[in-house]
Amino acid sequence: MTTHRLGTGAVIGREWRRARGDFWDLAMLSWIPLLAYALTWWVFSAGIARDVPIAVIDQDQSSFSRQLTRWFDAAPGMAVVAQPAGEAEAMALLRERRAYGIVLLPAGLEHDLLGGQSATVQWFYNAQFSAHAGGLARDVRTVASTLSAGIEMVVREKRGAAPQQALAQFEPIRAQLVTLFNGNVNYEYFLALALIPSLLQIFVVLAIVSAVGREFRDGTVPHWLAAAGGRWSAAVAGKLALPAVSGMLQALLFLGFFAAVRGWAVAGSLGGMLAALALLVAACLGVGLLLIGVTLSLRNALSGAAFVTAPAFAFSGQAYPLASMPPLAWGWAQALPLTHYLQLQSRYWQAGAPLRYGATELLVLAGFALVCGALGYALLRWRGADARNWGKR
């Protein structure tokens, strides 16, 4: 190996030998990220929550209330798991999380409806478990309005309206609600697709921070620089290579798996998606270089990486909208590459937008890569060779 020419190639060779010799180093560049992505996909692979448990308090005990209970049970998103006698018993089920909502069918329900009066069903739901409650609310309303429409149509037709006329009378203007790009609100398509890049950015930042930070921790900067022929540019370029290749391969596997295997084809610009992924990896490499350049300590750079990347999903605007954040959180969100990347992803992959609709975000990501990368590089070059900065734990 000593016959190798010194420079970027020699640094890459040195990195590769080290990675091959260290089980965990190689694992962090290969199967651990893939395992984390696979786990994330597996969590959401059902796509839609089915049979979330609810309880029904039937105070009417009529054939109508029993029919209604069967309808609630038959709705795809929920299952009637208990029919408690009273509210106290039902509340205990909620606190035990054995049920996430209670339908209360009041006494006199059948009597009122058959007598042409309106009746109200109470729907108590556990709002602390918002993800459960959202799906349940949809099903409860669907069952109630289907039944309501049925009763109303029968009444109208009894009064002599033709079925077609009865329908028009009943709802003069109907709103057809369409969820674009994600028709049946599939969480595999919504959350898994957003969470995997959120993990990817963590792994890429960790990879570059670890690759450079190791040299400072172990005080092996002279050896690293020697392999690079004394040039910082070659030293840093050689360090970037392995994390860049690994990150890009992970990104392509992610895109390929969901677009080709799972059938969520890229609806808009495929070139835009590829550019977005490549620039996300590049931006993360830039952020990682900056973190290690500022700290010159593996441990501090890892802490910084944790602080920047781990909560990034919460700030990204994907789950909770950016426009509803206070200015400080909004500003921090803009300072994270993930925020810009996820906007590109939802536009290109899901909304079917052409390339030009992401030009700004693509430029922002490139800006992260260049500005953070250049700053990090400058800091490494400026202070990195100073032995007083080595060995910090």
Add this chain to the structure above:
Amino acid sequence: MSAARQLWQGFAATWRAIAGDAGVLMLLFIAGILYSFFYPLPYSRESVQQVAVAVVDQDQSALSRQITRFAAAHPALKLTQVTPDLPAAQDLLWRGEIAGVLILPAGLQSQVLAGRAAAVEVAANGAYLVLNKAALNGFAEVVGTVSAGIELKRLSAASPSAAQVAAQRQPLNVNAVPLFNVREGYGAYVVPGVAVLIVQQTLLMGIAMLMGTWVERRAAPVAHTLAGYGGMLAAFASVGLLNSAYYFGFVLWWQDYPRGGNPAGLALLAVLYAFAVAAFGILIGTLFRTRERSMHLLIASALPMLFLSGLAWPDQALPALLRTARWLVPSTAGIQGFIGVNQLGASLAEVAPEAGTLLALLVASVLIGAWRWCRAAPPASPDSSGEPA
């Protein structure tokens, strides 16, 4: 040395080691405080108000203008543009400037006046579920209000009383009542669960960093004996307990989330959780050979753990194997248990499955962890007092 003295020595030596290590102090105390302000920050306004939307008015009639006015007045919607042009709305949607659009087709008014059923389309961006829901619900209310007005007029022409009209129009109503998180705040929903996870992850990282450092130095300040293990466990658990007290005592109050349902249950669960996570952390710590390695794994594992906990994603939708395996990490029972006692006001009996799981995890982690710890005694120094670092 007596067992009690060894226990005390292990406890004190672990605390001294924690206090003498800036990296570990950072993870165990500073990180938790930073995250307690940082993580709830995006949700501090708690709910989505004023979603930006557009109306595509292709009818240009009195009725379509009435619907548009209703949309502009709806408190949850911010009407940013009215256009007759569908591609213009598509453009706004792609640029991310609106989250939803109401399309009023040509001929709407004449259809309604002729007594035929008319339909309008509401479309919202499904890539953003919170915005999607707000836009769809807002527009559905707007259209429903206008539609009901027309219907009531028609019905009252044929019916004797207003009450009868209302009963005819909507025979079966649903009255939805949110419980526990009654304001339905987004932060109140997600942060209490994340807090439990932060307590776990910071403690695991801190323990693994300290123990990894001891392996690197080939010397631990704590004896490789059962008593030494016990002292160390108690020290780490006391750190977990302090963080739990901070989060469940101060942060929930400071952020004004629902809390305080069952203080006695909370105290017991906090002790159990602290010991379970500490024992789990020591077990993990015996696997790492360097100071920083554990951070890699633990930073990236937090997100999947949150979605396995059954808070942010219904556990009924998890694959069967994951539904069982998720109980192997303390955070699953911790998140469920703490939300039970803090936010739902559950009695200890009502969180018994979670408490039992934590106890089982504690016992298993102690058995394996203590065995690995005692076995790891360096052969060169059989003296149980260990070597100073």
